[in-house]
Amino acid sequence: MSARTKLILLACFSILCAAPLYLSPYHMTLLLPAIAYSIILLGFNLLFGYTGLLSFGHALFVAIGAYTVAILTSRLGIKNMEIIFLYAIIASAVIAVPVGLICVRHVRIFFGMLTLAFGMLFHSILFKFYDLSGGDSGIPVVRPFLLGQDLSSMDKTSFLVGPFFYYSIIILILLGTLMWRIVNSPMGMHFRAIRDNPRKAEYLGIQVHRFRLIAFVISAIYASIGGALLVVPVGLADPELAYWTHSGNIVFMTILGGFNNFLGPIVGAFAFIGLKDQLVGLTQYWRFALGVVLVLLVLLLPNGIMGLLQTRKRTVSQEKVQ
Structure with a gap:
């Protein structure tokens, strides 16, 4: 990562941290799901952008994180957010390993359909088994402790736009740094080799299915952590979190930001939340409008927003050279 890129990232995070000073509480609450989805998409892009596997059922793991928070806080009385993260990581890993063992033996549309099938199966379980998941009513979320601090005395808005907002940013920075190390490590090189040419990677001794x-x-772990953060502002974990349309939104955000760029998913998360908010306020047919945006995106900007910015940067550099 170049020094210029580091400075740009530092400036962006500084602006984000200062958001409570210039944004209304409503717009601050829009930043919270954007941060949560940024974490989800960092993990999703490792699978899609770096390994070449497109999942249509990734919302399954988002729901696991969300229901972990709901069950632990409202039914078991465990409110420490760090402990909740640990349980969410374990739960997502326990489910991801057997599901992954089945799915990763296939590629392209077969992998996508298998993940979609598992996602819909999990959605059906959440929807039908009322004693486990609360059925279509879901499970309420009790406000968790942050770093061991009980902040129940604060009103909800002050809690969300204050401590929880900065807590989410810290988690994003930590997990973003970890993901950067992963994709730029020898393991990340293995992922890219498998994406580009799995047969050649196998000839070179890379255990394709293992990686x-x-x-x-x-x-899956990143999705569950993001899901845990996503559900706190809403206050309810419901089966729609695992529905296939939610998985579609995850794919949409990744393409919108640009899956060929490390920062693309983060840009896509913030852009999608802002775009959806504007469209919902403008028309009741906002889903149709999002569909049109997706079609135009695929046709005109296949590399997403970050791809457009990179192309613009190269064009400016060439003009300066000439």
């Missing part, structure tokens, strides 16, 4: 499974489990 696909590793990418699948890591992406």
Whole structure:
């Protein structure tokens, strides 16, 4: 990462940290899901952008993280957020390993359909088994402790735009740094080799199925952590978190930001939340409008927002040279 890129990232995070000073509480609450989805998409892009496996059922693991928070806080009385993260990581890994062992033996549309099938199966379980998941009513989320601190005396808005907002940013920075280390490590090179030419990678001695499974489990863990953060502002974990349309939104955000760039998923998360908010306020047919945006995106900007910025940067550099 160049010094210029580091400075740009530092400036962006500084602006984000200062958001409570210039944004209304409503717009601050929009930043919270954007941060949570940024974490989810960092993991998803390891699977999609770096390993070449497109999942249509990734919302399954988002729901696991969300229901972990709900069950632990409201039914078991465990409110420490760090402990909840640990349980979410374990739960997602336990489910991701057997599901991944089945799915990673297939590629392209077969992998996508298998993940979609598992996602819909999990959604059906959440929807039908009322004693386990609360059925279509879901499970309420009790406000968790942050770093061991009980902040129940604060009103909800102050809690979300204050301590929880900065807590989420810290988690994003930590997990973003970890993901950067992963994708730029020898393991990350293995992932890219498998994406570009799995047969050649296998000839070179890379255990293709093993590394696909590793990418699948890591992406599931990131999704569960993001899901845990996503559900706190909402206050309810419901089966729709595991529905296939939610998985579609995850794919949409990744393409919107640009899956060929490390920062693309983060940009896509913030862009999608902002775009959806504007469209919902403008028209009741906002889903149709999002569909049009997706079609135009695939046709005109296949590399997403970050791809457009990189192309613009190269064009400016060439003009300066000339």
